[in-house]
Amino acid sequence: MDTETDDVQRNRQPAREVDPIDRKILGVLVDDATISYAELGERVGLSPPAAHERVKRLRRSGAIRATSAIIDPKAVKKPLLAFVHIDTRGWGKTPELMAISECPEVEEIHSVAGDTCMLLKVRTEDTRALEGLLSRIYETPGVVSTRSYVVLSTYLERPVQPDITAEWPAPRHMATPVY
Amino acid sequence: MDTETDDVQRNRQPAREVDPIDRKILGVLVDDATISYAELGERVGLSPPAAHERVKRLRRSGAIRATSAIIDPKAVKKPLLAFVHIDTRGWGKTPELMAISECPEVEEIHSVAGDTCMLLKVRTEDTRALEGLLSRIYETPGVVSTRSYVVLSTYLERPVQPDITAEWPAPRHMATPVY
DNA sequence: CATAATGGCCGAATTAAATTCAGCATCAAT
DNA sequence: ATTGATGCTGAATTTAATTCGGCCATTATG
Numbered sequence: 001m002d003t004e005t006d007d008v009q010r011n012r013q014p015a016r017e018v019d020p021i022d023r024k025i026l027g028v029l030v031d032d033a034t035i036s037y038a039e040l041g042e043r044v045g046l047s048p049p050a051a052h053e054r055v056k057r058l059r060r061s062g063a064i065r066a067t068s069a070i071i072d073p074k075a076v077k078k079p080l081l082a083f084v085h086i087d088t089r090g091w092g093k094t095p096e097l098m099a100i101s102e103c104p105e106v107e108e109i110h111s112v113a114g115d116t117c118m119l120l121k122v123r124t125e126d127t128r129a130l131e132g133l134l135s136r137i138y139e140t141p142g143v144v145s146t147r148s149y150v151v152l153s154t155y156l157e158r159p160v161q162p163d164i165t166a167e168w169p170a171p172r173h174m175a176t177p178v179y
Numbered sequence: 180m181d182t183e184t185d186d187v188q189r190n191r192q193p194a195r196e197v198d199p200i201d202r203k204i205l206g207v208l209v210d211d212a213t214i215s216y217a218e219l220g221e222r223v224g225l226s227p228p229a230a231h232e233r234v235k236r237l238r239r240s241g242a243i244r245a246t247s248a249i250i251d252p253k254a255v256k257k258p259l260l261a262f263v264h265i266d267t268r269g270w271g272k273t274p275e276l277m278a279i280s281e282c283p284e285v286e287e288i289h290s291v292a293g294d295t296c297m298l299l300k301v302r303t304e305d306t307r308a309l310e311g312l313l314s315r316i317y318e319t320p321g322v323v324s325t326r327s328y329v330v331l332s333t334y335l336e337r338p339v340q341p342d343i344t345a346e347w348p349a350p351r352h353m354a355t356p357v358y
Numbered sequence: 359c360a361t362a363a364t365g366g367c368c369g370a371a372t373t374a375a376a377t378t379c380a381g382c383a384t385c386a387a388t
Numbered sequence: 389a390t391t392g393a394t395g396c397t398g399a400a401t402t403t404a405a406t407t408c409g410g411c412c413a414t415t416a417t418g
Binding site: 215216217227228231 | 403404405406407408
């Protein structure tokens with residue numbers, strides 16, 4: 001197993017561009033980070049030490065933020081997923097609101113453009129726990145209202161993918177933008 | 180590195196309950212799955228082989244779905260995050276709509292209760308690419324309208340956490356539910 | 359109640375992988 | 389052309405994963 005003792009967050013290099021081989025490596029490791037460097041090297045056309053060197057660099061540069069176990073929510077008794085939109089009075093990102101980061105039920109906190117201020121992704125055991133979390137949110141100063149979208153089924157859920165769609169089909173009926 | 184050759188998806192055991200030690204293990208591995216079994220064992224109070232045995236079981240049972248590299252979106256040129264709500268005519272989950280799973284920009288697809296049918300989490304290079312993706316969505320039969328929430332800042336984003344808030348503070352002004 | 363059977367753990371031993379290192383080739387800048 | 393830097397390879401070394409036999413506790417069983 002790769003025991004990386006080097007700094008991961010500090011010492012960001014000036015971010016040498018991620019080349020195509022790096023992208024392939026990322027693609028493989030996003031899919032399964034438990035493979036050996038021998039196998040990784042074989043899949044991207046490098047020797048084990050070279051593959052290792054690349055991965056170390058990707059970690060150091062911060063391109064690979066972490067290597068994590070992905071847990072089945074049901075296995076840890078959190079079958080209920082919801083997205084909570086929060087309207088706030090004034091600026092939404094207050095320390096009081098950020099404090100809910102401590103709840104392990106809260107997985108994401110974003111500020112968004114559009115008609116709401118903050119957007120949360122939360123995962124709870126049941127509707128009762130969701131209610132508890134919402135009441136906790138309502139107690140936060142500045143919170144005006146919330147709208148919750150409870151997920152019925154999840155059809156896709158995966159980490160950030162390294163690939164990018166090269167070209168989008170020219171939208172029909174669309175004028176050519178200036179920029 | 181842990182070369183797991185066993186089945187991970189098949190052969191789900193009747194899911195022996197995840198005990199407190201398992202939960203600790205999950206907590207550690209969600210945080211950093213690159214540590215050695217020696218270190219893992221030390222953190223949860225087990226010998227290396229015992230820790231290893233536990234992890235193997237968690238994988239076999241599906242509690243650990245995968246071990247993945249978490250990529251910095253900026254490093255792979257995807258700085259723009261958005262949540263797209265899609266209203267559809269009739270049942271939203273059509274094969275045509277599911278086909279967008281192939282876009283590496285699409286990270287999540289959920290069907291939700293509330294005033295929309297589907298909810299997508301997408302990550303693109305820029306607004307142009309988001310427009311391309313939206314036009315792709317609009318081309319899909321049955322799609323009536325979309326609303327996009329573009330993320331300005333992300334304050335928290337992490338994988339499923341194994342912990343659960345034991346007890347929510349009794350919501351003030353709340354009647355006691357029957358169930 | 360005794361006793362077998364099971365499951366889970368430990369420590370030691372073995373195997374496999376991570377990691378280091380000494381060249382070697384390539385490319386860019388002097 | 390020469391120097392320096394970068395990235396690669398294959399061999400060697402160190403470290404970790406994995407296997408295995410035995411022990412203990414708990415539970416099922418005669």
